[in-house]
Amino acid sequence: MEPVPGKHLPDHERGAALLTVLLLVAIMAVIAATALDRLQLSTRLAVNGAAITQARYYGYAAEAIALSRLEDLIAREPAQTTLAGDWLDRETPIPVDRGLATARLKDHSNCFNLNSLVNANTGNDGQISYFANRVTIDQFADLMSLLQVPRNDAEVIAQSLADAIDSDQQALPAGAEDAYYRGLEIPTLPPNRLLADRSELLQVKGVTAQIYNRIKSWICANPVAGPTQINVNTLSPDQSILLAMLFDEKLPIAEAKAILARRPIDGYGSLVRFWSDPRLAAIKPPEAIQEQVQLKSKFFSLQLKILAEDVEFESTALIDARKPAPFVLLRSWGEAQ
Numbered sequence: 001m002e003p004v005p006g007k008h009l010p011d012h013e014r015g016a017a018l019l020t021v022l023l024l025v026a027i028m029a030v031i032a033a034t035a036l037d038r039l040q041l042s043t044r045l046a047v048n049g050a051a052i053t054q055a056r057y058y059g060y061a062a063e064a065i066a067l068s069r070l071e072d073l074i075a076r077e078p079a080q081t082t083l084a085g086d087w088l089d090r091e092t093p094i095p096v097d098r099g100l101a102t103a104r105l106k107d108h109s110n111c112f113n114l115n116s117l118v119n120a121n122t123g124n125d126g127q128i129s130y131f132a133n134r135v136t137i138d139q140f141a142d143l144m145s146l147l148q149v150p151r152n153d154a155e156v157i158a159q160s161l162a163d164a165i166d167s168d169q170q171a172l173p174a175g176a177e178d179a180y181y182r183g184l185e186i187p188t189l190p191p192n193r194l195l196a197d198r199s200e201l202l203q204v205k206g207v208t209a210q211i212y213n214r215i216k217s218w219i220c221a222n223p224v225a226g227p228t229q230i231n232v233n234t235l236s237p238d239q240s241i242l243l244a245m246l247f248d249e250k251l252p253i254a255e256a257k258a259i260l261a262r263r264p265i266d267g268y269g270s271l272v273r274f275w276s277d278p279r280l281a282a283i284k285p286p287e288a289i290q291e292q293v294q295l296k297s298k299f300f301s302l303q304l305k306i307l308a309e310d311v312e313f314e315s316t317a318l319i320d321a322r323k324p325a326p327f328v329l330l331r332s333w334g335e336a337q
Contacts, residue, residue, distance in 0.1 A: 008138035011157045025188040032119060054209045055306045055313040056333070058096050061315055062103050063328055065094070066302050070105070070319065072328050078324070080295040081107070082267035108318060110235050110300035111220035112143055113228045114201060115194045117162040120225040129167040135288065136174075136227050138160050146253065147215050156206035164190035164204050174245070176205040195221040196330070218242070222299050222318075223329065227288070231297045232274055235260055246292055248285050268295055298322045299329075 073087065087105070093100040116131040117137050137158045144154035159175035171177040179186045188203065198221045201207055218241070232240050240257035257278055268274045269294065275281065299322075304315040316329040 003104060010322060015198065020166055043044075048278070050315055052311055052313065055099070055308040055311060056093075056315075058099065058101050058306050059125065059304050059313070059315045059333075062094050062101060062190060062304050062306075063331075066103060066105055067319065067326055068326070070300065070321060071188070071324070074324060076325065079231055080267050080269065081297040084266050088234060096308065097308070101306045101308075105305045106303065107223065107231060107234045107297050107299045108220060108301040109229065109297040110239055111229050112140060112217055112218055112242065112245070114161060114198060115165065115223065115225055116140075116193075116228040116243050117158065118165045118225050130192075130225060131168070132159075132162040132172060138248070139228070139245055142248065143218065143241070144211075144215055146245060147218065148240050149211055150215065153206055153211065157201075157204060157211070158294045160205035161201065165194060166194065180205060189314075194223055194225060196223075197221050219243060224298075227292050229292050229294045229298070231294050232260070233295050234297060237261050246289050247283055247285060251279070255279055257312060271295060300326070302328075331335055 069087070071079075073085075089104065089106050089230050092103045092105075094103055117133055117140060118134050121129050121131065123129065141151070141154040142157040144157065145151050149157075156174045158300070159172040163171050163177050168179050171180070176190075178189055179336070181190055190203075191200065195201070197285035198216060198219050201219070202209070202212055215307070230246075232243065235243060237257045237260045240253055240260055243256040243260065244251050244253045244283060259279060262277070264273075271290070274293065275290065275294075298320070300319040302315075302317040304317075306313045313333065317328045319326050320329040
């Protein structure tokens with residue numbers, strides 16, 4: 001009699017069937033684990049994305065508050081910007097739902113503007129061209145020298161940066177134009193425009209990471225050409241090197257610091273009062289240098305730190321305050337370090 005199919009299997013076939021079933025179970029378990037892991041990842045990404053979006057909105061709200069506050073301050077005293085009220089360069093907490101935010105508004109005029117190494121000229125066709133400013137080139141070299149950068153290196157960097165921004169292809173004596181950058185191991189080209197960020201200085205001839213780290217807290221890239229202007233009403237004694245820089249080594253840093261320490265609490269009120277200081281009156285700086293000293297700030301930076309839903313974020317906004325209603329000119333976001 002023939003056996004009924006499926007009812008009785010040889011022992012070796014039964015083992016193969018069991019092995020097949022176990023293999024299928026293992027494959028299904030791997031697939032299920034992978035699917036679960038991807039689901040968890042997608043969930044985390046969605047949560048983080050929502051938290052980041054929320055953090056950005058917190059940042060926008062903080063910017064709006066800062067702009068409103070700044071507009072009120074400008075309207076209150078349009079002729080000058082002072083430290084009265086202790087509102088500048090202090091960390092201010094901002095309450096947010098399920099998180100924490102802090103804001104710090106800083107005077108972005110009190111730094112050496114890298115774009116000041118050139119002057120701008122608008123042609124008949126409306127095109128803007130840039131040409132080197134030897135006075136501010138020397139000032140930048142002086143600043144670097146005061147920060148312990150070797151003078152030869154400082155000259156190369158200052159002139160090379162002017163060449164990188166200006167519109168012509170005529171290199172300054174210690175500078176560098178397109179031909180130099182094309183000959184590098186990794187060829188590149190200078191921007192031939194105003195810098196958007198101070199970090200672009202790292203691409204300039206002569207600049208090393210060590211030199212950049214030494215000077216970066218003293219430099220900025222405000223979107224205007226022409227000589228750097230500093231606000232002596234808000235310049236702190238610790239920033240006296242920026243004042244000393246203007247006088248071609250005629251004003252030691254210690255004396256510049258003493259001048260700022262003697263500043264009236266409510267600001268100078270007028271430039272006549274500032275220049276009447278006996279030490280400055282003795283120097284008798286030329287009119288062009290005097291014009292670099294101002295009592296009103298044109299740019300501010302707003303630094304935000306936001307912690308929302310376990311996501312920590314930082315934002316930096318450059319505020320243009322040249323008009324009665326200040327506005328955000330540039331903004332950058334990044335994960336907190």
